Amino acid sequence: MNTTTDTIISRRAAAIKPSSTLAITARVRAMKAEGHDIIGFGAGEPDFTTPDPVCEAAVNAIRAGMTRYVPVPGIPEARAAVAQKLRAENAIDCEPDQIIISNGGKFSLYLAIQAIIDPGDEVIMPTPAWVSYQPMVELAGGNIVEVPTTAESGFLAAPEDFAAAITPRTRAVILNSPSNPCGTMYDPDAIRAICDVLSSHDRITLISDEIYERLVYGGREHLSPASLPSMSGKTITINGLSKAFAATGWRVGYACAPASIVKAMSKLQSQMTSSVASFTLPALVTALESCSEEVDRMRGAFERRAALMEQRVSVWPGVTCPPPMGAFYVFPDVSSAFGRTSAGGRTISDAGSFAESLLEEAGVAVVPGDDFLGCGPNHVRLSFALDEASIEDGCSRTGDWLGRLT
Ligand code: PMP
Numbered sequence: 001m002n003t004t005t006d007t008i009i010s011r012r013a014a015a016i017k018p019s020s021t022l023a024i025t026a027r028v029r030a031m032k033a034e035g036h037d038i039i040g041f042g043a044g045e046p047d048f049t050t051p052d053p054v055c056e057a058a059v060n061a062i063r064a065g066m067t068r069y070v071p072v073p074g075i076p077e078a079r080a081a082v083a084q085k086l087r088a089e090n091a092i093d094c095e096p097d098q099i100i101i102s103n104g105g106k107f108s109l110y111l112a113i114q115a116i117i118d119p120g121d122e123v124i125m126p127t128p129a130w131v132s133y134q135p136m137v138e139l140a141g142g143n144i145v146e147v148p149t150t151a152e153s154g155f156l157a158a159p160e161d162f163a164a165a166i167t168p169r170t171r172a173v174i175l176n177s178p179s180n181p182c183g184t185m186y187d188p189d190a191i192r193a194i195c196d197v198l199s200s201h202d203r204i205t206l207i208s209d210e211i212y213e214r215l216v217y218g219g220r221e222h223l224s225p226a227s228l229p230s231m232s233g234k235t236i237t238i239n240g241l242s243k244a245f246a247a248t249g250w251r252v253g254y255a256c257a258p259a260s261i262v263k264a265m266s267k268l269q270s271q272m273t274s275s276v277a278s279f280t281l282p283a284l285v286t287a288l289e290s291c292s293e294e295v296d297r298m299r300g301a302f303e304r305r306a307a308l309m310e311q312r313v314s315v316w317p318g319v320t321c322p323p324p325m326g327a328f329y330v331f332p333d334v335s336s337a338f339g340r341t342s343a344g345g346r347t348i349s350d351a352g353s354f355a356e357s358l359l360e361e362a363g364v365a366v367v368p369g370d371d372f373l374g375c376g377p378n379h380v381r382l383s384f385a386l387d388e389a390s391i392e393d394g395c396s397r398t399g400d401w402l403g404r405l406t
Pocket residue numbers: 044103104105106107130176179180209211239240241242248251252253
């Protein structure tokens with residue numbers, strides 16, 4: 001242990017874990033750069049490039065001299081375009097002063113949590129859940145209250161599970177539908193029933209992470225909780241360009257919330273990042289106003305991959321997995337491999353050693369489920385944001401590797 005580092009680094013920074021999803025992504029990138037033949041099911045990001053009109057809008061903005069500081073929550077045109085998108089596509093009755101644009105949905109979430117959570121407050125969240133919610137809540141001094149779900153229920157929590165988790169300290173609920181890492185989603189009736197429970201509690205704000213909202217399959221319908229009159233004044237809706245517009249590197253996300261919460265988030269943003277990069281704002285407008293066809297095309301490709309993935313994973317020996325409904329993830333239960341030995345002589349004791357051995361021996365990268373909480377430690381996450389030939393190759397490598405476990 002390095003004593004100098006121990007005394008320099010704050011307890012807060014020392015306590016936080018790095019994002020395991022980004023760590024796997026970085027490891028796969030490095031292994032590929034060294035010439036290894038890896039199929040990467042790790043990265044939670046589309047393999048497509050950002051649609052041309054979005055790129056052109058940013059380039060044109062730079063060339064036109066849009067290179068200076070912009071208003072903290074975004075230029076009026078961009079806030080208006082987001083409000084218009086949410087009104088037209090999500091039936092959320094909102095105005096531009098209820099919109100703040102930030103550095104990725106991730107920073108929108110961070111600001112939202114900082115704006116409403118005080119030390120000791122409780123934040124309810126169905127688990128397994130995305131890796132970054134817990135650290136964000138803990139950085140605000142809050143405590144996560146898990147509502148554990150099971151694969152049998154499609155990882156969906158029931159309204160009464162939320163009701164049972166609520167205490168006088170509950171300040172927020174985080175809902176992420178479609179879900180990372182589960183790949184499942186709540187149908188509109190389930191959302192209405194959950195909101196019926198939450199709407200009667202004055203002090204509870206719903207943080208609805210809808211970053212995968214456009215990526216839904218099998219004709220399923222996404223319902224935004226903020227479109228329900230009982231929830232519009234107590235919901236923070238999070239979304240962004242990353243997933244639907246294949247723009248993870250742009251770092252553009254947004255939140256829609258009651259104006260008082262947006263004001264608090266803007267105040268925080270003014271002291272932290274000032275705003276997003278100026279020239280991404282016209283690009284955001286172009287994306288929201290004129291790239292629907294490109295989004296549909298990418299969604300169609302993800303839907304075909306979801307079907308392929310479901311079919312290929314279903315033949316893996318000993319593995320069970322709810323079919324994907326949205327986002328681009330499957331979250332199979334691989335616990336039947338625990339306690340066994342791989343062909344390379346490794347003992348598979350948990351999701352971590354499963355993922356490590358699969359990567360080293362078969363060249364297939366997956367994310368161990370531990371950091372997603374709940375029943376996560378029995379699962380691994382596979383992202384199917386890669387072409388169909390690679391999905392076929394990675395799935396057969398994994399099936400063969402599983403078949404050789406003793
Ligand atoms: N929420 C969920 C559930 C995610 O998977 C991601 C992906 N990182 C985000 C929010 C944030 O994405 P971004 O910051 O790229 O907008």
